[in-house]
Amino acid sequence: MEAEIEFVARALYTAEDDHQVWERERDSVKDEFRLYAQIALELLAEHRTRETPDAEICIFPYAA
Numbered sequence: 217m218e219a220e221i222e223f224v225a226r227a228l229y230t231a232e233d234d235h236q237v238w239e240r241e242r243d244s245v246k247d248e249f250r251l252y253a254q255i256a257l258e259l260l261a262e263h264r265t266r267e268t269p270d271a272e273i274c275i276f277p278y279a280a
Contacts, residue, residue, distance in 0.1 A: 224253035
């Protein structure tokens with residue numbers, strides 16, 4: 217899980233602030249993005265485990 221958090225943190229950082237280099241960033245900034253990444257991965261896991269109701273098929277007549 218640590219590697220996933222690091223990958224997502226780097227991706228979020230690059231998307232937010234692409235003119236900086238992750239390796240040269242302050243630890244406090246890296247920790248902030250790691251927290252964002254952890255939250256994002258937890259939300260994704262929650263979303264994947266949530267049951268989705270079966271989709272209903274709705275047929276709409278075509279109207280020109």
